[in-house]
Amino acid sequence: xISFFEALRYNPLLLSALIAGLASSVVSGIIxxxxxxxxxxxxxxxxxxSVLSGIGFCLWLERAKGISWITPLQGALATxxxxxxxxxxxxxxxREREDSVIAAxxxxxxxxxxxxxxxxxxxxxxxxxxxxxxxxxxxxxDLYILFALDLFILICVFCLHHRFxxxxxxxxxxxxxxxxxxxxxxxxxxxxxxxxxxxIQVVGIILVMTMLTxxxxxxxxxxxxxxxxxxIAVLLSCFFCFSGMALAYHFDWPGGATIALVAGxxxxxxLPSKKSF
Amino acid sequence: METVVSxxxxxxxxxxxxxxxxxxxxxxQGEFIGIIGPNGGGxxxxxxxxxxxxxxxxxKISIFGKYPSSTQTDSICRISYVPQSLRFDKQFxxxxxxxxLGGRLSHLPWYGRFxxxxxxxxxxxxxxxxxxxxxxxxxxxxxxxxxxxALIARALASNPNLLLLxxxxxxxxxxxxxxxxxILKKLQGNMTIVMVTHNLQAAIELVEKVICVQNTAVILxxxxxxxxxxxxxxxxxxxxxxPKMKS
Numbered sequence: 001x002i003s004f005f006e007a008l009r010y011n012p013l014l015l016s017a018l019i020a021g022l023a024s025s026v027v028s029g030i031i032x033x034x035x036x037x038x039x040x041x042x043x044x045x046x047x048x049x050s051v052l053s054g055i056g057f058c059l060w061l062e063r064a065k066g067i068s069w070i071t072p073l074q075g076a077l078a079t080x081x082x083x084x085x086x087x088x089x090x091x092x093x094x095r096e097r098e099d100s101v102i103a104a105x106x107x108x109x110x111x112x113x114x115x116x117x118x119x120x121x122x123x124x125x126x127x128x129x130x131x132x133x134x135x136x137x138x139x140x141x142d143l144y145i146l147f148a149l150d151l152f153i154l155i156c157v158f159c160l161h162h163r164f165x166x167x168x169x170x171x172x173x174x175x176x177x178x179x180x181x182x183x184x185x186x187x188x189x190x191x192x193x194x195x196x197x198x199x200i201q202v203v204g205i206i207l208v209m210t211m212l213t214x215x216x217x218x219x220x221x222x223x224x225x226x227x228x229x230x231x232i233a234v235l236l237s238c239f240f241c242f243s244g245m246a247l248a249y250h251f252d253w254p255g256g257a258t259i260a261l262v263a264g265x266x267x268x269x270x271l272p273s274k275k276s277f
Numbered sequence: 278m279e280t281v282v283s284x285x286x287x288x289x290x291x292x293x294x295x296x297x298x299x300x301x302x303x304x305x306q307g308e309f310i311g312i313i314g315p316n317g318g319g320x321x322x323x324x325x326x327x328x329x330x331x332x333x334x335x336x337k338i339s340i341f342g343k344y345p346s347s348t349q350t351d352s353i354c355r356i357s358y359v360p361q362s363l364r365f366d367k368q369f370x371x372x373x374x375x376x377x378l379g380g381r382l383s384h385l386p387w388y389g390r391f392x393x394x395x396x397x398x399x400x401x402x403x404x405x406x407x408x409x410x411x412x413x414x415x416x417x418x419x420x421x422x423x424x425x426x427a428l429i430a431r432a433l434a435s436n437p438n439l440l441l442l443x444x445x446x447x448x449x450x451x452x453x454x455x456x457x458x459x460i461l462k463k464l465q466g467n468m469t470i471v472m473v474t475h476n477l478q479a480a481i482e483l484v485e486k487v488i489c490v491q492n493t494a495v496i497l498x499x500x501x502x503x504x505x506x507x508x509x510x511x512x513x514x515x516x517x518x519x520p521k522m523k524s
Contacts, residue, residue, distance in 0.1 A: 162389050163389065165371065169369055170360070173431070175330070177379070220368060220370055223370060224417065224418070228370070
């Protein structure tokens with residue numbers, strides 16, 4: 001373990017990776033709590049996987065077409081928001097076959113991404129980075145974007161928490177009280193998409209659901225207030241990032257997978273305590 | 278007396294299957310109405326039409342002379358709805374006070390913090406249903422009767438003119454049922470109350486008018502419900518006979 005702390009001091013790459021992990025823990029805990037209590041985990045899975053299409057497209061533009069100002073992060077953000085709005089629209093107006101459409105978007109999004117990456121010469125290794133994450137890939141510029149998005153999500157949640165709570169608990173009541181529930185639902189999905197993009201930097205597309213659901217699911221076992229669920233989820237998420245990265249460094253394992261494994265292990269260990277509540 | 282709810286030839290169909298046909302009735306201010314009828318007869322559908330969650334296939338519904346919409350913000354026609362407590366996720370992390378504050382959402386400023394007055398209104402509403410000591414408890418840990426009372430408190434917190442309840446005594450014990458009826462008795466006259474119920478005795482003792490819903494609606498006086506009961510509930514012959522209005 002000491003070697004991990006020492007490495008943090010001497011390796012700026014590792015330090016910025018850890019900062020990225022902790023910065024995304026803040027949003028994963030908060031937004032993840034909404035995702036868990038609103039039961040939109042499957043929707044988030046679809047958003048996170050369809051984001052690959054944007055990543056692939058931007059990589060292709062950047063590397064194969066030589067448009068240098070485009071980055072995969074921008075592509076991820078744009079497709080995340082587009083697919084969140086699309087899924088939200090399906091949920092609101094095409095509820096009969098909602099799950100099938102969401103699953104279709106999930107796989108089609110990935111297929112588009114894989115196609116573009118395959119057409120990007122010499123960069124196939126990046127596909128693995130996006131799928132299973134490579135936290136060391138975070139640049140200082142990405143960190144600033146992460147912080148800005150963190151701040152944006154925190155401000156939104158601070159102002160909208162009571163409305164989101166009502167939306168998650170009882171949409172009909174919120175509607176009777178004049179809350180624009182459909183707009184709010186779409187906005188929650190957009191915030192979720194933004195968080196997913198942050199988390200992809202840390203754990204990758206395949207493991208992003210871990211960070212979004214497990215901390216909040218564990219926290220929900222121990223408290224009965226959504227605000228406290230969020231606080232506990234943020235702390236747990238930070239702990240998973242930190243311990244996961246330390247373990248990954250120590251054993252030379254992939255970071256994202258180790259973080260996800262730590263989270264999963266803790267979740268399984270805490271599940272039996274549910275009976276006492 | 279002012280008409281609060283008015284339905285004119287309202288029909289509703291779920292994907293081609295007719296649920297309600299040609300329903301017309303008026304509810305006046307301050308009345309206590311009971312809606313009874315067999316399962317699948319369209320009681321909840323009728324309630325959702327009045328709330329504006331569903332749009333009628335044909336006919337007109339007006340609430341306080343206006344047509345309900347999905348963005349009901351007019352403070353003059355405040356409608357509150359008490360759903361069945363069974364509908365909710367027991368695991369959902371929400372305290373009783375947070376739940377009742379949900380009835381004050383229309384007062385929430387853009388920055389999303391409830392004022393002291395809103396919190397007081399929520400606590401007062403909890404006091405009216407005898408639940409003020411439970412305000413820190415988790416909603417999911419309440420008994421069926423307590424949860425139902427908390428939901429009534431949420432409805433009262435918004436100072437409604439029209440209170441709609443969907444089987445408030447379904448799945449609660451006898452004492453809790455009595456408590457809920459006592460709460461409603463106290464509210465009687467202060468606001469218009471429309472209650473869907475399975476409990477015929479309550480329908481007879483509490484309410485001033487009974488709307489019997491079975492695809493169509495028949496308006497009866499409580500005394501006539503007894504008559505129905507003697508014939509067997511929802512006796513087709515009686516349902517089809519023209520209602521005798523005594524009031």
